[in-house]
Amino acid sequence: xxxxVFLTSGVVAVICKVALCTLIERLGPLERHPIRARIPGxxxxxxxxxxxxALAWPLGKLWDMTGIGRLITIPLWHWLEPLGxxxxxxxxxxxxxxADFLAYWRHRAEHAWFWPIxxxxxxxxxxxxxxxxxxxxxxxxxxxxxxxxMSIIQFDGPEAPIAVGFVVSLLxxxxxxxxxxxxxxxxxxxxxxxxxxxxxxxxxxHFDKNFGICFSIWDRWFGTAYDPAPDExxxxxxxxxxxxxxxxxxxxxxxxxxxxxxAAAACAHDAGAGGSCLTCASPSQRS
Numbered sequence: 001x002x003x004x005v006f007l008t009s010g011v012v013a014v015i016c017k018v019a020l021c022t023l024i025e026r027l028g029p030l031e032r033h034p035i036r037a038r039i040p041g042x043x044x045x046x047x048x049x050x051x052x053x054a055l056a057w058p059l060g061k062l063w064d065m066t067g068i069g070r071l072i073t074i075p076l077w078h079w080l081e082p083l084g085x086x087x088x089x090x091x092x093x094x095x096x097x098x099a100d101f102l103a104y105w106r107h108r109a110e111h112a113w114f115w116p117i118x119x120x121x122x123x124x125x126x127x128x129x130x131x132x133x134x135x136x137x138x139x140x141x142x143x144x145x146x147x148x149x150m151s152i153i154q155f156d157g158p159e160a161p162i163a164v165g166f167v168v169s170l171l172x173x174x175x176x177x178x179x180x181x182x183x184x185x186x187x188x189x190x191x192x193x194x195x196x197x198x199x200x201x202x203x204x205x206h207f208d209k210n211f212g213i214c215f216s217i218w219d220r221w222f223g224t225a226y227d228p229a230p231d232e233x234x235x236x237x238x239x240x241x242x243x244x245x246x247x248x249x250x251x252x253x254x255x256x257x258x259x260x261x262x263a264a265a266a267c268a269h270d271a272g273a274g275g276s277c278l279t280c281a282s283p284s285q286r287s
Contacts, residue, residue, distance in 0.1 A: 010049045013166065018042055021129030021173045024181070030233065031178035033128055041130035044250045051136035059143055063151070077156045091156065095164045096214060098153070099146060103168070104218040106145035107211040114141060116257035122200055123244060123253060125237035129173040133244075135254060171214050176200075187227070191216050194228050201234035 022038060076094065080087035110118035120135040155161055175196035183192040191212045199210040209226035212218050219225035237243065241257065244250035 007050060007053050010053055011046055013169075014045050014049050015042075017166075017170050017173050018045060018129050020170075021177050024174075025128055025177050025179055028180040029178060030180055031126070031128075033126060033178075037126070038128065038130035040245060041124070041128075041133055043247060044133045044244065045130065047247055047250070048134060048136050052139035055136055056139045056143055056147075059140065060147070063143075063148055068152075072152045074153045077154045081156070088156070091160055092164065095150070095153070095155070095160060096167060099150060099164055099168055100212065100214040101218060102146045102149055103142075103213050104211050104222075106141050107213070108224075109145065110138070110141060111208060111211075114138075116254040117141075119238055119241060119257045120244070120250065120253050122236075122238045123241055125235070125243055127176045127178060127197060127200060127236055129177050131243075132173050132176040133250065135251070137254075168214060175213070187216060188220075189215060189217055194232070197233065197236065198226050198228050200236035202237055202239065203234050206234060 018038075022035075025033075077087075077091060080091050080094075083090065117135045117137050121133060121138075124131040124133065150161070171191070175191055175193050177193050179193060182194050183190050186192075187195050191210070191214055195210055195212075195216055198206045201207075206226060209224055210216070210219055211224055216225060241253075244253050
């Protein structure tokens, strides 16, 4: 019963976030996409939520059974509780920054080692909130890189991680939205849609740039930042990899990566540059 409630709340949350971002996209668009065009992506988001929950649930239970999270604890709330309201604010900010820092490295690992799975996210040639899709198997990477490390941090209760997850997820949808609203000078610290579009670009100079979801500081610190020009709005997608048009294509798309000309060309490009792909299905020519 708890799993059903958790699953239902997750689907409702996805629908609300996609609907909110879609409304914002209609109010101040840089690109206009009809509502009908958004339906496949919205359905993929819902399926992703359902399957990700199903895949994550047993692994989460297995991690809980190990008891490691109870043996190793970072007493964050114990340190911050004496600060009162300021402690709550600092806890929220700390959790968002830690989660985003871990997400940055998960994202880089997906490009380096798990590209066939992550390519699903990059396949759309039109970016908007409903097209912020990801393959359900990606939940295992999130568990490994984010959920498990954060499980050893002490919170004041379940409200904090739920709120953090909602904010990070909402920002993830927004940074894919083709809207006029952006963060301007705050982009030096925060990720906005113009900064993140570079990450999806088909232009080779943009490859493997701007991995951050919430904060751009990680990209700046680790040498992966690319600041877009005011009028820079590149085409997006993955070369020779059409975006999924149905739920079946969405689930099976990773099987296409590594067997088409795009992957072969990428490996040849690496060899010519004196480098090498980590795997044949993990090309450096990725957007």
